[in-house]
Amino acid sequence: MKTCKHEGCNWPVWGHGFCKFHQRDREDFKAPTIKPRKTTGELDVFKEIWAERPHRSEISGRALDKYEGTEFFPNIFLHILDKKNWPKYRLNKDNIMLGTPWEHMLVDQGTRDQRRKYELEIEGSFQLFYVKRERLKEEYGNEK
Helix, strand or coil: CCECCCCCCCCECCECCECCCCHHHCCCCCCCCCCCCCCCCHHHHHHHHHHHCCCECCCCCCECHHHCCCCCHHHHEEECCCCCCCHHHCCCHHHEEECCHHHHHHHHHCCHHHHHHHHHHHCCCCHHHHHHHHHHHHHHCCCC
16 A cells, blocks of 8 residues: 655555545645635625614513623624525615524524514513514515
8 A cells, every 4th residue: 555655654555655634645636725704795785783772682681781792792683584585685774683592492493382482481482573573574575
């Protein structure tokens, strides 16, 4: 069995005389290019909403200040009409509510039963979310 050409390496050859860990030593090696991520503009909209609205969940009334400046900050902004099916309204402030990261998860991935259970625990309501969603769907019609 052939071993890697890299000095001191005894791993088996993977391609062009080098093991899989030393492929970068090849003369014909091209480093993969990393494309910069496109900015969506969401963070700017989130900051505007944060400056304009009270820092409380619109579902439970819980304070949201503890999330500012953390990795969870974007998670307190709930899209009423989801971004996948309604991409035109991704940056529409009317389409965004404030809520805790847990409430965001319940809106995106939870069932109605899970939301009802949460409502009983917190003495809050997702009703405003449901009402806004129906109003926005009516307002935007089938414009996706």
